[in-house]
Amino acid sequence: xxxxxxxxxxxxxxxxxxxxxxxxxxxxxxxxxxxxxxxxxxxxxxxxxxxxxxxxxxxxxxxxxxxxxxxxxxxxxxxxxxxxxxxxxxxxxxxxxxxxxxxxxxxxxxxxxxxxxxxxxxxxxxxxxxxxxxxxxxxxxxxxxxxxxxxxxxxxxxxxxxxxxxxxxxxxxxxxxxxxxxxxxxxxxxxxxxxxxxxxxxxxxxxxxxxxxxxxxxxxxxxxxxxxxxxxxxxxxxxxxxxxxxxxxxxxxxxxxxxxxxxxxxxxxxxxxxxxxxxxxxxxxxxxxxxxxxxxxxxxxxxxxxxxxxxxxxxxxxxxxxxxxxxxxxxxxxxxxxxxxxxxxxxxxxxxxxxxxxxxxxxxxxxxxxxxxxxxxxxxxxxxxxxxxxxxxxxxxxxxxxxxxxxxxxxxxxxxxxxxxxxxxxxxxxxxxxxxxxxxxxxxxxxxxxx
Numbered sequence: 001x002x003x004x005x006x007x008x009x010x011x012x013x014x015x016x017x018x019x020x021x022x023x024x025x026x027x028x029x030x031x032x033x034x035x036x037x038x039x040x041x042x043x044x045x046x047x048x049x050x051x052x053x054x055x056x057x058x059x060x061x062x063x064x065x066x067x068x069x070x071x072x073x074x075x076x077x078x079x080x081x082x083x084x085x086x087x088x089x090x091x092x093x094x095x096x097x098x099x100x101x102x103x104x105x106x107x108x109x110x111x112x113x114x115x116x117x118x119x120x121x122x123x124x125x126x127x128x129x130x131x132x133x134x135x136x137x138x139x140x141x142x143x144x145x146x147x148x149x150x151x152x153x154x155x156x157x158x159x160x161x162x163x164x165x166x167x168x169x170x171x172x173x174x175x176x177x178x179x180x181x182x183x184x185x186x187x188x189x190x191x192x193x194x195x196x197x198x199x200x201x202x203x204x205x206x207x208x209x210x211x212x213x214x215x216x217x218x219x220x221x222x223x224x225x226x227x228x229x230x231x232x233x234x235x236x237x238x239x240x241x242x243x244x245x246x247x248x249x250x251x252x253x254x255x256x257x258x259x260x261x262x263x264x265x266x267x268x269x270x271x272x273x274x275x276x277x278x279x280x281x282x283x284x285x286x287x288x289x290x291x292x293x294x295x296x297x298x299x300x301x302x303x304x305x306x307x308x309x310x311x312x313x314x315x316x317x318x319x320x321x322x323x324x325x326x327x328x329x330x331x332x333x334x335x336x337x338x339x340x341x342x343x344x345x346x347x348x349x350x351x352x353x354x355x356x357x358x359x360x361x362x363x364x365x366x367x368x369x370x371x372x373x374x375x376x377x378x379x380x381x382x383x384x385x386x387x388x389x390x391x392x393x394x395x396x397x398x399x400x401x402x403x404x405x406x407x408x409x410x411x412x413x414x415x416x417x418x419x420x421x422x423x424x425x426x427x428x429x430x431x432x433x434x435x436x437x438x439x440x441x442x443x444x445x446x447x448x449x450x451x
Contacts, residue, residue, distance in 0.1 A: 004043050008036060009052050017056045023063050031062050075414045075434045079392055079426030081346045082252075082382030086415065088286040088293070089343040089382075090431065091325065095332070099324040109320045120308075124323055128330040129298055132255070133274040137304035139297045140285070140326065141316040145175055147282035147295030148249050149184050152212075154310045155245055155303070157185035159211035164197035164230065165190045166223055167216040171251075171383065177216055186211075196228040199238065206242055213239045217251040219383030232268075233276055245279045245303065252384040253283030253296070255333055259348045263288075266385045279303055285322075287382030290343030291329035292322045346429055347380065351391050357427040357435075358393035364439040366446050370398040378428030394426040397442075405445070412441035 014020070014032050035058060039050065050058070074086055082088050112119040122139055129138040141147050152161065161181060168190065170176045181188045189210070191201040202213060213235045223229075232248050239246035254260065256269030263269070273281055280303050285294035295316075297307065307313065332340040339345055358373045365371040374396050377389035396419075399405035405423045409416050414437065417424050425438060 004049075005040065007049050008040055008043070009055055011036065013052075014056065014059065019056050019060055020063070023060075024067075027066065028059075028063060031066065032059055035059050035062060072413060075437050076429040076431075077394075077414060077416045077425040077427075077434075077438065079376055079378035079394065079417070079424075079428040080381040081343060081378070081429045082287050082380060082384070083429070084381070089290045091292075092340050092342050094340045095325060095328045098328045099321075102324050103321060107320065109323070121317070121320075121323060122308075124327050125330065128327065128334060132330060132334060133270055133298065135274050135298040137298070137301040139304050139307055139313075140318050140323070141295040141297070141313070142318055142322075143293055144249070144251065144282055144284040144295040145180070146316040147297050148177075149180055150295075150307060150310060150312055150316060151247055151280055151282065151297070152181055152184035152186040153312060154307050155247075156181075156187070156211040158187065160187045160189040160205075160207070160209050161212045161214045162189045162191055162202055162205050162210060163214045163216065164192045164201075166192065166194050166197055166227070166229060167218060169216050169218060171219055177249075195223050195226060197230055198228060199230050199234050202230065202235065202238055206244070210242075210244060212245045212247055214247050214249070216249045217383070219251040219386065222386050232273070232278070236276055236278055239279065247280045248273065248278060248282075250281055250283040252287035252289075252382045253281075254288035254344075254384070257338065257344065257348070262388070262390065263347070263380070263385065266388055274298065284382070285326055285329075288343065288347075288380065288384050289329065290341040292325035294318055294322050294326060296326075342431065349428070351393075354391075354393045354427055357430060358395060361395050361425065361427060361430075361435045361438065364435055365395060365397070366442055368446055369442060372396045374424075376424060376426050376428075378426055390428065392426055392428040394424045396422040396424055398422060408445050409438075409441055412444065414438055414441050 011029070011032050015025070015029060020028060035055070039055070043049065076083055076086050078086075108119070110119050110121050125140060126138050129135050141150060163177070168177050178188050187209070189205055191197060191205045215232050215235055232246075236246045250273070252267075253270050254263060254267065256264060256271050260269075270283075278299055280297060280299035282295055282297045283289070285291040285296050289296075297304065329341060332338065338348065355373075362371055362373055372395070373393060376392045376394040378392035379385070379389060397405060402418050402421055402423050406416055406418055409423070414425075417426070
C-alpha cells in the first residue's frame with residue numbers, strides 16, 4: 001500500500017506547477033486537496049497510476065470548470081420577444097456605449113452640480129417622464145413587484161384595498177396579489193365575481209377603512225365570453241368622488257408609437273393612461289419599455305412624495321446602472337431613435353421584414369435538416385397581450401428525434417420550440433448575427449452525427 005501511495009504528488013509541488021501559476025491560490029489549493037483525496041481512493045481500489053503532468057492537467061480542467069461563468073449569451077428562436085426566462089429585454093450596443101463613460105467614472109448620481117449639495121437619484125428621470133407623458137412625478141424601485149409592495153405598505157397599511165376578483169393575479173415565481181397585500185399590511189377587499197365586476201360592486205364596498213381602489217393588469221391570462229370589468233377611467237372617477245387613491249398595477253407598459261396598432265387593440269399605451277391623471281401607476285422597465293429591470297411609478301407628486309418617505313425605499317432603490325440605462329432608453333424615445341431599443345425594433349417589424357429574415361436563415365441551414373419556411377405565431381411576452389399572437393415566420397427542421405434536436409440546439413445556446421413534430425426556429429426575436437450562430441450549431445450537430 002505504501003508503494004502505491006508514494007506516487008501521489010505533494011500538494012505544495014502541485015501548487016507550484018507552472019501550468020497552474022495563474023490560478024487563484026486559495027481555490028486551487030481546495031481543488032488540489034479534493035483531487036488528491038479522490039486519486040488516493042482510486043489507487044487503493046486498484047485504479048491506474050497517473051504521472052505528475054496528468055495530475056496537473058486534471059486539476060487544471062477542474063479549475064476551468066469551477067471558474068466558468070454560468071451566465072451565457074443565447075439565441076432566442078422561440079418567437080417571444082420579451083422572454084422572462086431569457087433575460088427579458090436586451091440592450092443595444094448603442095445604449096451601452098452611451099452609458100459606459102458614466103459607469104467608468106464618478107458621476108452626479110446624488111449630487112446637485114449647481115448648488116454643490118446632495119441631491120436625489122430619481123431627479124434624472126423625472127424631467128424625461130414629464131416630457132414624454134406629462135406626469136407630475138416619478139419614482140423608480142428595483143422591480144414592479146417592489147413598486148406594488150411599497151405602494152400598498154405606504155397607503156394601505158391596516159386599511160382596505162378594493163380589487164376585482166377577476167384581477168387577483170398570480171404571475172411567475174408565485175407572485176400573488178393577495179399575499180403581497182397581506183405582507184405589506186394592506187387588507188384585501190374582493191368585489192364582483194371571477195368573470196363579472198361592475199362599478200356598483202366597488203361603490204357598495206367602500207367604507208371608512210377603505211384606502212384605495214386597485215386595478216391589476218391580467219398579464220398572463222384573459223377572461224373571455226360572459227364577462228365584464230370596470231375600466232381604469234371609471235375607477236379614477238369613483239376614487240376622486242370618494243376621496244380615495246386609485247392605483248393601476250400595469251405590469252408592462254409601452255409608448256404608443258406608430259405601427260403598434262396590434263398592441264393598442266388590447267393594451268392602453270402609457271400616454272393614454274397618463275392623460276387620465278391617475279393617482280399612481282406602476283410598470284416594469286425591462287418589459288415592453290425595453291430598458292433595465294425596474295419598477296417605475298408615476299402619478300401625482302403628493303403621493304410620490306409620501307412614497308419617498310417610506311423607509312422601505314432605501315432597500316428597494318435602484319443603482320446607477322439601472323438609472324443610466326433607463327435615462328438613455330427614455331432619451332431614445334424622446335429623440336425618436338427607436339433603433340436603439342431592440343424590443344421596440346422587434347415589435348415594429350413588418351411581415352415583409354420577418355419573411356426576409358426567414359429567407360436569409362433558410363439559406364444558411366443545411367439541407368440534411370430539410371428546412372422549410374412556414375408562417376408562425378410569435379408573442380410580445382413580458383405579460384402583455386396574453387394569448388394574442390403576432391404574425392411571424394420560422395424555419396421548420398426535420399430530425400429523427402425532434403426532442404433530441406431541440407436539446408442539442410439548447411446545449412449550443414440556441415433556444416427553439418417544438419410544434420407538430422418539428423423543431424421551429426422562429427425569426428421574430430432573432431438579433432443581428434444570430435443566423436450565423438444557428439448555422440454553426442446545426443453544422444456541428446450534423447458533423448457529430450455523420451461520424
